[in-house]
Amino acid sequence: MSATQTAVPRTVSGDGWPRRVGRAVLRPFRPVGEVADAIEVGARLQRSTATGRRIVVDDLGTGADTAVVTALLGRVFAHYRHDRVLAVDATGGLPSLCTRLGTVREGGLGGGVDTTSFESARSSLGEVGERLWTVPADPGDAGVYVAGLLPLSRFFGVTLVAGSGGGFVDAVGAGAHARVRVVRATRDAAARVGRELDRFVRDGRAAELGRTVVVVYDHEHREDPGFDAARTARIVAESGAETVIWPHDRHLAQGAAVSPRRISEATHRTVLRVAAEALNRAVDGDRPTVRQGSAP
Template sequence: MDGALAGTARRPVRGEPSALRVSRAMRRLVSSSAAREVAELTHVAEFIQQPVTTGRQIAVTSIRGGAGKTTVAALLGTAYAHYRQDPVLLVEADPALGSLPLRLGADALRWTTADLADIVEPQMSLLDVTGYLVQLPDNAWLLPGSQGRIGAMLSTSAYERVMVALRRYFGVTVVDCETLPAEVARVALSAAQARVLATPATLDGVTSTYAVLQWMRGLPRHMIAGTVVALTGTAPRPGIDVAAAAEKLRSTGAAVHVLPHDRHLAAGGALRTDLLARPTRLAAARLAAEVFQLSQKRR
């Protein structure tokens, strides 16, 4: 990122106001909520830590920009890297100046998804491959979609070559796709073992996603059965009944998880899990666990 632009960022903020954190801390002192939270996170971790026989690929997309798909992809990749012991890969298949590297705090970008399509060979070791990737914390790696160039391109054939070649090196790969109906996004959704549709908790967002899910019901059964909607809060007080919207989306056969509005995520900078509100951390862990479980059901 350009140094001058980086200097415009404000200091990262926590996901919830101080007064709310203090209030919640006081309640936790006189209740069993902390114990229940630890128990649930332990349960969630058990699902995420399940071994895989072949690498699981999870595609994240949305119907339109601004739905939070890159944020969801970063949350998923961070969760898998935290809980799993095998290497985790995050791929940016949105080359048109995508923001996944920014969300992951990656400054130096070298090789891109399109570049690696012409480089990767079957005889390469994990060490060889990771030499072309950006290293992240917790044994995670990033393959960016561009080097900050406007108009960078990624063909479906290049995407397929990279994903087939890299699958054997990583236990889980999270792909941040272009928005639908872009061609690479459609290929990624079809090839992935599980898929996530990021949807803003707005009337138009839910309506558009519902229409897409209805269309997916006409595809092979595994498509809708392996799809999770991440209903993302865009404001502290949403303009719709989120519970009712989630139930409507579930009626299509897709799973739905609600990610509450979080000030830290809304700031748009590098993701720091320690600054997320507790409800956000728990919701992200639940989402990661269900998506991983669904990916395990399809070989």
């Protein structure tokens, strides 16, 4: 290899080889209850909506990877649903949502998307796969929400917006049907979540808790050994927000394009649960429900 060439890291799978082999061998013998759960989750993901639902995925300033969570949620919705899904990248960081989706950046909401029809808008969008599209947005441009995203989102059953603060994300969040707050698995991040939830109550916005899913994301594998994820989940769940613990996944931690075939079994189950709960709350508003697989 020449000095100018850079070695490309080998893509790893979320599960180790023994676990992958075990999954393949046992797949035909899955318990009846597990099969029933999968059918129930699929039905929830296919819920019809009178109008498109907008879901914001942000990190509450904790530096969690909203791009990878949004990429997987987008793929889940596109796989299970029969309408279009849009994933908007307003993260302003790396790896970007486009990187996680394995596509190139196309157009941009700030560039003047023609929203006369979907056919006129599609030239400004990046096509990820069947029913899944993506577009970048300037995190600081609040005006593009009304001028660009609102008219564009009517062509999509679900619109996901990945961000880490900024005027655009704040503007979308004010009118979002649901919010997924992705936070790092640390005590500092848990304290930040607690303050944010308390602020909702103080400001008379307690109803927003019923539209909130908190994802405790273990990106760096026990980044904070003193963090008690289960206890944090129970405390947050008392507020009315759903809490899901997202375990460490070696494949996602690589920071490259996500291959759904390489994520771990635990990640697969988790993203389905997050997607179903986020959509459930986006449709039902402030009427939270208790679902199997919720916080322990």
